Amino acid sequence: MSFLQARLRSPEQFAAMQQKLRLRRESNERYVAICGDTGCAAWGSKNIRAVFQEKLDNLGVKEIAIRFTGCLGLCEYGPIVVVFPGEIFYQRVKEDDVEEILRETFLKGKVIQRLLYEDPLSDKKYVRASEIPFYRGQKRLLLGKHWKIDPVRIEDYLAIGGYSAAVEAFSGLDREQIIEEVKKSRLRGRGGAGFPAGLKWQECYETPADKKYIICNADEGDPGAFMDRSILEGNPHSILEGLLVGGYAVGAEEGLIYVRAEYPTAVEKLKLAISQAEELGLLGDNILDTGFHFKVSLSIGAGAFVCGETSALVASVEGRVGEPRQKPPHLAENGLWGKPTVINNAETLANVPLIFRLGSEGYGRIGTENSRGTKIFSLVGKVNNTGLVEVPLGMTLREIIFDIGGGIKEGKKFKAVQTGGPSGGCLPESLLDLPTDYEDLNASGSMMGSGGMIVMDEDTCMVDVARYFLRFLKDESCGKCFSCREGIGRMLELIDDICEGTGSPGHLEFLQEVARAVKDSTMCGLGQTSVNPVLSTIRYFEDEYRAHIEESRCPAGVCKDLIRFEIDKELCNGCGACLKSCPAEAIEGERKKPHGILDWKCTRCGICLETCAQGAVLKK
Amino acid sequence: MINFTLNGLDVAVEKGFTLLEAAKFYGIELPTLCYNEALSPYGACRLCLVEVGIPGRSRLVSSCTYPAGEGLYVRTHSNRVIETRKLLIEMYLATCPGSKTIQDLASKYHVTRVRFKQKHEECILCGLCIRMCREQMQAKAIGFVERGGFRRISTPFEKKSEECRLCGGCMYICPACQARCQGPQEKSAVCNACLNLSPPCLERFDEMMCYMDPCVACEQNSRGEKSER
Numbered sequence: 001m002s003f004l005q006a007r008l009r010s011p012e013q014f015a016a017m018q019q020k021l022r023l024r025r026e027s028n029e030r031y032v033a034i035c036g037d038t039g040c041a042a043w044g045s046k047n048i049r050a051v052f053q054e055k056l057d058n059l060g061v062k063e064i065a066i067r068f069t070g071c072l073g074l075c076e077y078g079p080i081v082v083v084f085p086g087e088i089f090y091q092r093v094k095e096d097d098v099e100e101i102l103r104e105t106f107l108k109g110k111v112i113q114r115l116l117y118e119d120p121l122s123d124k125k126y127v128r129a130s131e132i133p134f135y136r137g138q139k140r141l142l143l144g145k146h147w148k149i150d151p152v153r154i155e156d157y158l159a160i161g162g163y164s165a166a167v168e169a170f171s172g173l174d175r176e177q178i179i180e181e182v183k184k185s186r187l188r189g190r191g192g193a194g195f196p197a198g199l200k201w202q203e204c205y206e207t208p209a210d211k212k213y214i215i216c217n218a219d220e221g222d223p224g225a226f227m228d229r230s231i232l233e234g235n236p237h238s239i240l241e242g243l244l245v246g247g248y249a250v251g252a253e254e255g256l257i258y259v260r261a262e263y264p265t266a267v268e269k270l271k272l273a274i275s276q277a278e279e280l281g282l283l284g285d286n287i288l289d290t291g292f293h294f295k296v297s298l299s300i301g302a303g304a305f306v307c308g309e310t311s312a313l314v315a316s317v318e319g320r321v322g323e324p325r326q327k328p329p330h331l332a333e334n335g336l337w338g339k340p341t342v343i344n345n346a347e348t349l350a351n352v353p354l355i356f357r358l359g360s361e362g363y364g365r366i367g368t369e370n371s372r373g374t375k376i377f378s379l380v381g382k383v384n385n386t387g388l389v390e391v392p393l394g395m396t397l398r399e400i401i402f403d404i405g406g407g408i409k410e411g412k413k414f415k416a417v418q419t420g421g422p423s424g425g426c427l428p429e430s431l432l433d434l435p436t437d438y439e440d441l442n443a444s445g446s447m448m449g450s451g452g453m454i455v456m457d458e459d460t461c462m463v464d465v466a467r468y469f470l471r472f473l474k475d476e477s478c479g480k481c482f483s484c485r486e487g488i489g490r491m492l493e494l495i496d497d498i499c500e501g502t503g504s505p506g507h508l509e510f511l512q513e514v515a516r517a518v519k520d521s522t523m524c525g526l527g528q529t530s531v532n533p534v535l536s537t538i539r540y541f542e543d544e545y546r547a548h549i550e551e552s553r554c555p556a557g558v559c560k561d562l563i564r565f566e567i568d569k570e571l572c573n574g575c576g577a578c579l580k581s582c583p584a585e586a587i588e589g590e591r592k593k594p595h596g597i598l599d600w601k602c603t604r605c606g607i608c609l610e611t612c613a614q615g616a617v618l619k620k
Numbered sequence: 621m622i623n624f625t626l627n628g629l630d631v632a633v634e635k636g637f638t639l640l641e642a643a644k645f646y647g648i649e650l651p652t653l654c655y656n657e658a659l660s661p662y663g664a665c666r667l668c669l670v671e672v673g674i675p676g677r678s679r680l681v682s683s684c685t686y687p688a689g690e691g692l693y694v695r696t697h698s699n700r701v702i703e704t705r706k707l708l709i710e711m712y713l714a715t716c717p718g719s720k721t722i723q724d725l726a727s728k729y730h731v732t733r734v735r736f737k738q739k740h741e742e743c744i745l746c747g748l749c750i751r752m753c754r755e756q757m758q759a760k761a762i763g764f765v766e767r768g769g770f771r772r773i774s775t776p777f778e779k780k781s782e783e784c785r786l787c788g789g790c791m792y793i794c795p796a797c798q799a800r801c802q803g804p805q806e807k808s809a810v811c812n813a814c815l816n817l818s819p820p821c822l823e824r825f826d827e828m829m830c831y832m833d834p835c836v837a838c839e840q841n842s843r844g845e846k847s848e849r
Contacts, residue, residue: 326685479771517707520680
């Protein structure tokens with residue numbers, strides 16, 4: 001790797017080096033990609049890498065490379081190992097399988113049937129990753145790169161054309177041209193609000209100032225969402241490249257990545273990526289002798305959800321309490337340290353190099369009229385294939401959940417999907433054909449958000465779901481606005497009443513009145529959207545609220561105060577399994593005789609229901 | 621000068637005016653709790669809401685923090701504003717009923733019922749005391765601690781503050797404790813209610829009393845004795 005050590009001094013040198021790397025890469029495509037992201041790491045992929053390394057060392061094989069990659073998507077089936085060439089997809093690989101993979105697949109070119117992915121719906125086995133229904137339906141422009149690169153090796157990223165967009169930008173293009181290109185691509189912010197990225201850049205570019213900043217917002221905090229993290233950990237250089245292009249376009253010489261402290265791996269990978277790019281001369285003073293200076297630093301957030309709001313983020317970077325402030329003045333006029341600042345979401349920045357590679361027109365052909373490009377969703381909940389999915393914007397919820405996600409777990413019935421994180425809304429079955437673009441989701445009372453997608457089945461109580469998200473938001477509100485701090489708590493109070501069966505007929509209307517007031521009167525997005533879980537569940541699942549209030553009944557059988565467990569005396573054979581397992585000691589009865597539940601002791605945990613082999617425990 | 625529309629009138633104010641200042645200038649009264657002319661605006665109480673934008677595409681903003689902008693269409697007393705403001709006052713009443721300022725606001729804006737569960741908190745976290753301490757007294761002895769429902773006002777590390785000069789500015793400006801004065805009653809000319817005043821900070825600072833020792837308002841020291849001032 002001698003040619004990587006030298007600092008690059010001109011765009012020509014860069015192009016030559018990239019060419020060399022590309023050719024070297026093309027001449028040897030034998031490698032194994034082991035998913036190293038959280039899901040697979042929890043399944044033990046680190047050990048698998050170690051075993052691979054050990055076996056390869058023992059065999060003395062040098063030409064097979066190991067790439068410990070970012071998230072490969074199908075987290076449910078980890079650890080995932082993909083063998084190249086051939087893109088042979090092995091799932092749930094164990095340490096003992098490693099030797100077989102090396103011997104059979106690498107040396108003999110045979111596919112190991114046992115490790116292949118089997119579709120739960122059709123029982124069909126798939127060899128190539130791209131044939132698997134989960135991947136087939138997707139358009140993995142960003143995530144697809146994760147297969148090809150090890151995030152700790154800059155040469156992997158360079159070999160697939162990395163940094164060429166940035167070099168092209170500051171060695172040949174005007175700032176206006178770049179902004180025009182991004183505007184033409186109609187790239188919209190992937191953080192949630194969907195503001196056109198090109199316009200944002202233009203505003204900042206047009207504000208005269210001696211110093212400007214560009215910030216990457218990687219403060220991803222939605223429960224169950226890890227889109228940004230997967231890019232940060234799987235392809236950190238793509239974010240640096242996006243920052244470089246954006247920084248050059250708006251005239252900033254300093255970039256900053258605001259990443260949360262709860263993402264230690266992402267922080268580590270970003271630090272490494274920055275130092276690698278600096279060594280190569282792709283960051284720093286006078287980059288490639290073009291006269292453009294740009295340095296990138298990290299700012300570690302302390303884990304406040306509200307710091308994802310741009311003005312709170314700026315306050316946090318400056319060392320103040322992370323609290324939003326009224327806009328205007330917008331950050332393009334008065335941002336970090338009072339200077340014009342542009343803040344883009346990590347996924348937005350990762351899209352920027354793509355626009356240059358595909359051209360704004362090519363990029364614009366993906367997606368719908370107003371929502372262009374692809375979006376990564378974190379598909380979680382009661383769906384068969386949980387994981388990260390990247391699809392063209394505008395794909396319907398049905399396609400994402402049923403075609404890619406493989407439908408609902410255990411053959412249960414679909415009830416709702418929650419999009420947009422805690423501040424998003426719950427959409428019912430009747431809206432499954434809704435396209436996932438910014439406008440349609442907003443009009444339905446939910447939102448795009450950063451891309452969380454939580455699928456819920458028939459066993460979910462929608463009132464309880466609203467309660468869950470309100471609890472989250474109550475803790476995460478900064479507490480500045482009275483309407484948000486107190487309003488969320490008051491909404492929660494009302495919902496608690498409903499869940500406990502003490503709601504009065506007026507509760508529902510009052511709840512809506514409070515929600516509308518909180519939405520209208522709060523300063524920042526957190527408070528304004530905090531009512532979405534409430535309003536959307538009332539809008540689509542009003543019956544369920546009414547059942548709680550009017551009949552003191554929880555149709556899904558979730559709200560503990562409204563359910564009761566009973567033992568059917570005829571079915572019970574007195575085995576005593578429930579008696580032993582009951583943590584509240586609420587079950588009594590003699591052996592071989594029907595048991596009974598003491599209602600006043602019962603905590604409604606439901607363990608007896610799960611334990612009973614006779615099906616004698618009934619939930620009412 | 622900045623030209624815009626305020627409640628249907630074409631108005632002009634100097635650059636740098638906020639909407640609240642502009643409304644005041646034109647004689648339109650807006651309720652506030654966290655605003656004071658001598659301090660920087662904060663936008664926490666949300667009572668000074670106004671509707672900005674043409675109907676159908678409008679939003680509510682706090683007028684104390686929103687700069688007057690060329691061509692804005694502002695309404696201070698639209699239905700949406702009034703309804704929202706009334707609900708906020710109802711929520712204030714349900715949270716801190718002990719403040720005379722809030723009770724007065726309720727009467728003034730015809731809030732006659734409270735549908736929420738009644739709480740009895742003292743502090744509304746408007747932040748006036750913090751800004752008073754920082755901006756006028758230059759002491760920076762107190763600040764917000766924690767966030768969301770746990771937010772409160774305290775000294776750094778919740779220790780007795782070395783920075784505090786016992787000026788009492790924080791209490792002077794507090795809409796919750798300052799306004800407890802009921803004024804002289806009909807039967808006697810002397811009110812003396814202040815002698816019995818116990819500021820809200822008492823409970824919270826328990827052991828160390830408050831960051832003022834002895835406290836200017838209650839004139840008690842940390843041992844709970846009346847000082848001889």
